[in-house]
């Protein structure tokens with residue numbers, strides 16, 4: 001996969017890395033290469049989880065994973081398809097009277113779909129191993145892995161309302177940054193490439209952790225697949 005494909009698949013869609021994690025051996029674009037775009041279909045689909053629903057227990061329970069993936073994530077895919085179709089219809093009709101609404105829907109459901117696709121792929125029952133390159137970038141930009149973990153947990157825990165904690169590569173300065181996202185799409189640095197994301201919407205943890213978001217974010221570190229995060233870093237740098 002070259003850098004352009006990586007950006008297309010992982011930044012715009014997230015599904016490329018996801019497909020790799022599933023072992024399908026090829027990246028999928030956000031409009032699947034083998035399916036011609038038709039407005040009626042929207043073009044986005046939900047991949048199955050790359051592991052069993054109970055694979056992350058005891059840290060993230062089976063029921064949460066099933067609800068989260070099958071109901072919540074599917075909702076974003078459906079919403080994104082609907083918004084994509086509506087924008088295509090607006091272009092065809094040259095009627096932009098509702099464009100503000102559809103642009104919001106496009107950003108919200110699009111970011112929701114892409115971040116969830118990354119989220120499933122950067123977790124797993126086996127922790128994998130951080131690459132030497134990612135490790136040294138973490139040390140360079142945060143002092144140490146321990147510093148990074150404390151910073152990431154504090155930042156994700158402090159997201160106001162629903163949102164995400166994100167470790168990203170920011171290519172303008174060439175460094176790693178920890179960011180928050182409110183909902184899915186607000187407070188983004190548009191050039192950053194997400195490497196590690198944690199879903200801190202209540203639907204991601206409420207069954208097991210109730211209001212103890214910090215416990216959930218700390219437990220999340222037990223299910224991170226660092227090999228996948230390292231792969232994302234390598235691709236982002238290439």
Ligand code: MN
Nearest residue numbers: 072199201204
């Ligand atoms: Mn979620």
